[in-house]
Amino acid sequence: MNFYWVNVGQTNAEVFEGSFLWAPLYSRPKSLGGKSETFRPKTHEHWRIVGEVRRGDVIFGNVDQRIVFVAVATADAYHASCPPGRVFSSWHEKGNRIDIQVFPLHSPVSVKGQIRASFEAAHNLTSSQKVFTIKGTIFQGYMASISDAAGVELLSYVGDVEEDAVEASNKLQHPVSTSTRPPKKPVGATTRQAVRDARIGQGYFRKRLLDLWEACPVTGLSEPSLLIASHIKPWSKSDDDERLDHYNGFLLAPHIDRLFDKGLIGFDNSGSIIISTLLKPGDQTALGIHTGLRIPVEPDHVKYLEEHRKLFSL
Secondary structure, rough: OOEEEEEEEHHHHHHHHHEEEEEEEEOOOOOOOOOOOOOOOOOHHHHHHHHHHOOEEEEEEEOOOEEEEEEEEEEOOOOEEEOHHHHOOOOOOOOEEEEEEEEEEEEEEEOOOOOHHHHHOHHHHHEEEOEEEEOEEEOOOOOEEEEHHHHHHHHHHOOOOOHHHHHHHHHOOOOOOOOOOOOOOOOHHHHHHHHHHHHHHHHHHHHOOOOHOOOOOOOOOOHHOOOOEOOOOOOHHHHHHHHHHHHHHHEOOHHHHHHOOOOEEHHHHHHOEOOOOOOHHHHHHHHHHOOOOEEEHHHHHHHHHHHHHHOOOO
């Protein structure tokens, strides 16, 4: 799945009622005051991006600096005429449309504070255009393509909607499983619950990690109630087998989990730590992070570590 940000503004009601997003291909001709000048169509990047959306892609809907819904594209974007209605009347009649499944947030998420700070530091430059301006406001365009790392982070803020949206995306992108791998325990009716538990680092997944690690490999912390069962390849980017695979996880002290989950640290295939340039030297010292750290890894960890490094450009 790919991730996008959309500012819906006045079209918010139409999004929910019609389950679609739409943007014009070109700017609307302006009155030339009787002159016979030839109109030259002009498009914009934030409109053009709408045409790139594909089936199963995930879109975060912003209204007044709050994420109010997460949507999943149910089909590839396609050309469509301007929808009827007053809010679309000022736009060009030709455009791109995305049919979507909408997942409203019961409690909209403010993008001020932590989300804005994290996005500005780690994700703004990797977006098709900066989501946040230098003044801290959200860009005035319609849609932006954002990185996988940005999308995974935003999903972590939307509560149970994350699971619903990711499941819908996976079904649309992989309607029929082609996996030939043997299923992992648990199987049958308990598999779905095990996957749900793995999302929050509980149940079967956590138990397997406790058996494998016993303690945080970075700090040595061994008190089970303080250890967090963390996925290496994020839950939202994994299939059901990967979500239950104990080699796709670490048991981490809370501050190490946070650093790893945000891509501020990673590990190479030999287990040596990689520290993001976004983590300031003073903060590294305060958190006990240094380049000499190394954790034990097994061959089955490698593919997940590679996915983590790719996701966060480490």
